[in-house]
Amino acid sequence: MIWLQNVLVSRGEGGVYGERTLDGYRVWDPYRSKLAALYVLGGGMELIPEIRVLYLGAANGTTVSHVADYTGTVYAVEFAPRPMQDLLEVARRRKNIVPIMADANRPDEYAPFMEAVDLIYQDVAQPNQVEIAVRNLVFLKPGGHLILMLKTRSVDVRRDPAEVLSEARAGLERRLDVVDVRWLEPYHHDHAAIVCSSR
Numbered sequence: 001m002i003w004l005q006n007v008l009v010s011r012g013e014g015g016v017y018g019e020r021t022l023d024g025y026r027v028w029d030p031y032r033s034k035l036a037a038l039y040v041l042g043g044g045m046e047l048i049p050e051i052r053v054l055y056l057g058a059a060n061g062t063t064v065s066h067v068a069d070y071t072g073t074v075y076a077v078e079f080a081p082r083p084m085q086d087l088l089e090v091a092r093r094r095k096n097i098v099p100i101m102a103d104a105n106r107p108d109e110y111a112p113f114m115e116a117v118d119l120i121y122q123d124v125a126q127p128n129q130v131e132i133a134v135r136n137l138v139f140l141k142p143g144g145h146l147i148l149m150l151k152t153r154s155v156d157v158r159r160d161p162a163e164v165l166s167e168a169r170a171g172l173e174r175r176l177d178v179v180d181v182r183w184l185e186p187y188h189h190d191h192a193a194i195v196c197s198s199r
């Protein structure tokens with residue numbers, strides 16, 4: 001990862017969402033991106049040009065654009081039409097983003113456009129976040145990683161966030177090795193990152 005004066009940045013064409021620049025690099029703001037928050041908090045895995053990423057919950061491409069600055073190819077899945085319009089514009093300006101309008105619950109629908117990936121990154125804020133991740137493991141290479149951004153309030157707003165996290169962790173541990181778990185405070189409340197590797 002690239003750090004300038006302790007600021008996380010990425011190298012790519014700027015002006016995607018009004019992000020700041022620092023010495024010509026794009027500032028990757030932990031308050032605007034959960035993945036940036038994970039890196040700033042000392043977690044995450046190194047993003048390098050040799051890896052392919054499946055990104056579930058691409059929204060308007062804010063975080064996708066930074067991931068694409070670091071990696072080889074990003075398959076970016078989003079099901080809502082409005083953010084998809086912005087994502088298409090981001091993809092038009094970069095050569096390595098494959099935008100896919102689909103429901104992440106239905107990986108069979110985008111399997112024809114996919115290759116095996118080294119990293120699945122998921123940020124979908126749905127009640128069945130773990131189930132969605134597990135369904136998409138068909139695309140993960142052996143030795144690959146999953147980073148799941150768990151929004152505990154989307155799973156169940158009435159339950160204790162710590163309890164929701166431990167249940168999600170247990171669900172993932174049936175299929176993967178959990179290598180890191182951390183809350184994203186103070187950047188994102190009631191969100192935790194669960195980082196797993198495939199066996």
Ligand code: SAM
Nearest residue numbers: 057058059062063078079080103104105123124
């Ligand atoms: N990851 C984005 C970023 O950092 O820029 C923000 C993602 S936002 C919290 C969640 C996104 O997931 C929304 O755009 C929503 O439409 C999308 N989403 C939710 N459920 C989905 C599903 N089942 N399939 C595809 N996209 C989904």
